[in-house]
Amino acid sequence: MTMANTPASVCPRYHHAIELVGRRWTGAIIRVLLAGPVRFHAISQAIPEVSDRMLSERLRELEAEGVVTRRVVPETPVRVEYELTEKGRALQPVVDALMHWAESWVEPGPDRAAS
């Protein structure tokens, strides 16, 4: 415990990190991708509440952050998959810690059944 009136200022890198993973739908998308490479449609099915437009936007943001890569598999028809990078896979302990917290502390409620 530090003194009540002298908290350290918040690390900007932590601040960036928590607001990146906490952005609307991003945490859910990362969780889906932790299971392995996945196609756009499958992410969309796993998170039915997110629109395709929003999902594209979030995936582009995660690509720009170096968390996700988009891979084109040269098949007929062409297959496009999304996959976590090493940086993205390194989020596993964060997701695990948050899952554990949610299981212990977040009550399942009717307002959360569809979100």
Next chain:
Amino acid sequence: MTMANTPASVCPRYHHAIELVGRRWTGAIIRVLLAGPVRFHAISQAIPEVSDRMLSERLRELEAEGVVTRRVVPETPVRVEYELTEKGRALQPVVDALMHWAESWVEPGPDRAAS
């Protein structure tokens, strides 16, 4: 690794949890409060970019979620402190995991120096 086309749907409790802690400034506020009970002004000083109005709103949300308690200490003048509940303190491993990730993967950049 699961099959690319069969990801599990995302647990609503996890989804609620990650978007709670990732809400703008909330992750930073929780980090400050993990150090111990703290007055409004001191949180504000630790996160100079957040307005008092936004800080009040976030603290009220965290109170409503049972993560933070507001405590009035009967002194002259009256002292108001904010403190994490047991539910709030249980977020320590989440914050630790995210700090660790941020230190390893988020580059300190000029755009983050002030956020």
